[in-house]
Amino acid sequence: MDLFKAFGGKSNSKDIAKERLQLLLVHDRIDTSPRFLEMIKEDILNVISNYVDIDEKGLRVEITKERKSDDTFISALHANIPIKKMKQVIR
């Protein structure tokens, strides 16, 4: 608990700015329509759900920028796929 937030009246609009930017840039960076990520999402969903039950609402796909060990930056496609349970049949 940040004592100064409670008493100092911090409004933290910068967190809102940062969050909005991060979301905005996901789309800007791939330089395509927001539909692009939706299409990837759907295809990932179709393939993975043959093997596991996944939480469709929790599925997140985004493009991020990461620093590599040699200090250059690369774009990466990150998919966060929450698993409900493994499908018995396949295992």
Add this chain to the structure above:
Amino acid sequence: MKEAIVITSGKGGVGKTTTTANIGTYLAMKGYKVALVDTDIGLRNLDVVMGLENRIVYDIVDVVEGQCRLKQALIRDKRFDTLYLLPAAQTRDKTAVTPEQMRKLIQDLKEEFDYILVDCPAGIEQGFKNAIAGADRAIVVTTPEVAAVRDADRIIGLLEAAELHNPLLVINRIKMDMVKRGDMMDIEDIIDILAIDLLGVIPDDENIIISTNKGEPIVLDEKSLASQAYRNLVERFLDRNVPLINLDVGNGFMDRLRRLFKMA
């Protein structure tokens, strides 16, 4: 050693021209031979920020069209004799110069100068393409605002696509009191998002407007914090081991209390 650096931002009004003028002036103060090139054809302003607007005879378009020699168009600074300005044309548009002509121009300038600083127009069209042609490195200027950071990110992508790798970031007009209140993105927030190396941070400072009113780059005035920040930026440009200037000079009761609790 000879290097052409383009100063760009995407969004207009974030301080490209002021940054170009100050980096160039301080490099010249340090004894380097510097050429400032204004590529904002139709909306030139570097001449005004440098206070050299009354000395323009020829411009960049005259040079590339062969109307005059390069040396005739270069205006020598009032204060430093190793500092020159090649002004943009005011009555033409961005298509008056091609990227090939720019590359040739930069090559020619490299014969005379140590550093060529190219002030890029806002936007991502022809003017931007001209400005980055022939550049060896890029400096991206942004302010701690959503729109400016977004455009900076777009520019970084375009620079990468044009094979201008590892651009350096300048965060302009930061207000430390707003950062402390949590109402302005901090240096770390912006670096986090843009993921490029930080060159320098310039505080929001009224003195910049005062110096621009007079046509004198602020680095000439040692006292102001913005001037020190620009000097620090240039020192870091020349040697990346130079630590970043500390702009957080607040020493009120709350500042000390926060430090005590390691919150600031």
